[in-house]
Amino acid sequence: MTSTHIHPIETAHxxxxxxxxxxxxxxxxxxxxxxEI
Structure with a gap:
């Protein structure tokens, strides 16, 4: 695993x-x- 790997949850967030x-x-x-808020 590399430090540039993006987790799906982080991407969605x-x-x-x-x-x-x-x-x-x-x-x-x-x-x-x-x-809408």
């Missing part, structure tokens, strides 16, 4: 952070949804 006013939520059916 970085992607979510790029959306300043939008957050992801999970509805009762288990689907991911985008919701």
């Amino acid at each position: 970085a992607t979510l952070v790029s959306y300043d006013s939008v957050t992801t939520v999970v509805d009762p059916d288990g689907n991911l949804r985008l919701q």
